[in-house]
Amino acid sequence: SANAMWGGRFQTGPDAIMQAINASIGFDQRLYAQDIAGSRAHAAMLAAQGILSHKDAEAIREGLLTVLSEIEAGKFAFRVEQEDIHMAVESRLTEIVGEAGKRLHTARSRNDQVAVDFRLWVRAQCDAAIDGITALMRAFLKQADLGADWIMPGFTHLQTAQPVTWGHHMLAYVEMLARDRSRFEDARRRMNECPLGAAALAGTSFPIDRHATAKALGFDRPTANSLDSVSDRDFALEFLSASSICAMHLSRFAEELVIWSSAQFRFVRLSDKWTTGSSIMPQKKNPDAAELLRAKLGRIMGATVALFTVMKGLALTYSKDMQEDKEQVFDAADTLMLGLAAMTGMVSDMEAQVANLRAAAASGFSTATDLADWLVRELGLPFREAHHVTGTLVGMAEKKGCDLPELTLAEMQSVHSGIRQDVFDVLGVENSVNSRRSYGGTSPVQVRAQIALWQDRLA
Ligand code: ARG
Numbered sequence: 001s002a003n004a005m006w007g008g009r010f011q012t013g014p015d016a017i018m019q020a021i022n023a024s025i026g027f028d029q030r031l032y033a034q035d036i037a038g039s040r041a042h043a044a045m046l047a048a049q050g051i052l053s054h055k056d057a058e059a060i061r062e063g064l065l066t067v068l069s070e071i072e073a074g075k076f077a078f079r080v081e082q083e084d085i086h087m088a089v090e091s092r093l094t095e096i097v098g099e100a101g102k103r104l105h106t107a108r109s110r111n112d113q114v115a116v117d118f119r120l121w122v123r124a125q126c127d128a129a130i131d132g133i134t135a136l137m138r139a140f141l142k143q144a145d146l147g148a149d150w151i152m153p154g155f156t157h158l159q160t161a162q163p164v165t166w167g168h169h170m171l172a173y174v175e176m177l178a179r180d181r182s183r184f185e186d187a188r189r190r191m192n193e194c195p196l197g198a199a200a201l202a203g204t205s206f207p208i209d210r211h212a213t214a215k216a217l218g219f220d221r222p223t224a225n226s227l228d229s230v231s232d233r234d235f236a237l238e239f240l241s242a243s244s245i246c247a248m249h250l251s252r253f254a255e256e257l258v259i260w261s262s263a264q265f266r267f268v269r270l271s272d273k274w275t276t277g278s279s280i281m282p283q284k285k286n287p288d289a290a291e292l293l294r295a296k297l298g299r300i301m302g303a304t305v306a307l308f309t310v311m312k313g314l315a316l317t318y319s320k321d322m323q324e325d326k327e328q329v330f331d332a333a334d335t336l337m338l339g340l341a342a343m344t345g346m347v348s349d350m351e352a353q354v355a356n357l358r359a360a361a362a363s364g365f366s367t368a369t370d371l372a373d374w375l376v377r378e379l380g381l382p383f384r385e386a387h388h389v390t391g392t393l394v395g396m397a398e399k400k401g402c403d404l405p406e407l408t409l410a411e412m413q414s415v416h417s418g419i420r421q422d423v424f425d426v427l428g429v430e431n432s433v434n435s436r437r438s439y440g441g442t443s444p445v446q447v448r449a450q451i452a453l454w455q456d457r458l459a
Pocket residue numbers: 024028083084110111114318320322323324
């Protein structure tokens with residue numbers, strides 16, 4: 001039989017396959033709380049404007065609360081014939097309160113209804129992301145504080161570059177995450193306009209009060225253009241874009257954890273809580289959580305591309321294509337929250353292997369730049385020439401199978417006669433990190449100053 005909500009002009013019901021394609025109830029039931037909140041605000045406003053009787057509005061209010069508690073108690077039967085959460089809630093409401101339920105949809109369309117529901121949902125996810133990121137920032141900050149002056153190798157090209165401090169490396173992630181957090185804050189601010197009342201696309205002839213519904217739902221203001229209101233999914237794309245960038249950061253640290261926990265690096269020991277064993281190799285402790293995050297976080301980028309692809313070809317205003325927005329955003333949000341929680345756990349529980357970090361920092365000619373800087377500072381060599389002299393000394397040490405500090409003074413002087421004994425003072429890793437006091441540099445002095453700033457900001 002034809003659909004009870006919109007089937008007036010239809011003779012028969014949809015083909016079963018049509019129903020399967022069309023129904024979003026299987027996933028958009030996650031919007032139930034937002035849908036009910038939107039309907040409550042709408043009904044209250046209709047009554048205040050004299051569009052709906054106070055008696056009907058009261059029946060709707062109570063009926064919606066009953067629907068809410070049925071859903072929350074798991075007693076609500078979601079049926080594919082109801083298509084989506086909007087019709088499921090409304091038809092149950094009408095079963096409960098009768099006639100008044102049928103008046104709820106006055107001056108409203110599912111187009112503005114889904115737009116407001118989804119905005120409310122994505123807005124809440126922005127808040128959850130901000131909280132999750134803040135928790136992870138705190139975990140990194142704690143690690144930074146623990147090892148502000150632990151020395152480790154800094155890498156470029158994953159080749160030893162210069163010694164850095166553990167605290168500095170941890171704070172690098174705090175900076176990235178702070179930008180991630182601000183992206184969610186920005187997105188939230190921009191999306192916080194209420195599309196409810198745009199109706200199907202053109203607005204409505206009823207004397208509604210959009211400012212009242214916007215306020216009731218915690219929006220800063222109503223959206224200003226009804227066409228834009230029902231066709232905009234920028235807010236979801238901004239959420240996905242911010243999520244993608246954050247996911248990229250999490251994935252980079254996941255990759256570092258995989259590398260750092262390997263037997264070849266032994267920079268960190270991961271907790272038993274975030275690792276698994278092998279069914280055949282008894283010695284194994286695999287960084288599965290880090291690997292899974294590295295893999296799973298890619299889903300967020302996939303969702304971002306998927307929604308861009310849905311939206312890029314749509315003429316204004318609403319097209320049913322847009323129903324494909326939700327699964328992508330739901331999956332991305334779930335993945336992000338899981339990623340943030342897992343990463344917070346792993347970062348909190350990981351143990352730096354301080355002696356290994358230090359030993360690795362001292363190998364690989366990591367203080368070659370310090371030597372070149374010494375030649376510039378002490379002998380007045382142009383940097384390019386100092387670079388060349390140092391490169392020759394590195395080649396010499398490599399041939400000899402030793403590190404730079406193990407070359408003799410005579411060997412050094414054979415490359416440049418001006419080199420003096422005190423050059424050895426700059427070849428140690430402590431000297432190297434302590435000397436990098438430029439603002440934002442790796443010296444423990446700078447790192448401690450940044451830690452103090454972040455402790456303040458995150459207090
Ligand atoms: N389930 C639909 C969606 O998610 C709701 C809006 C339907 N509007 C319409 N005119 N068919 O987009």
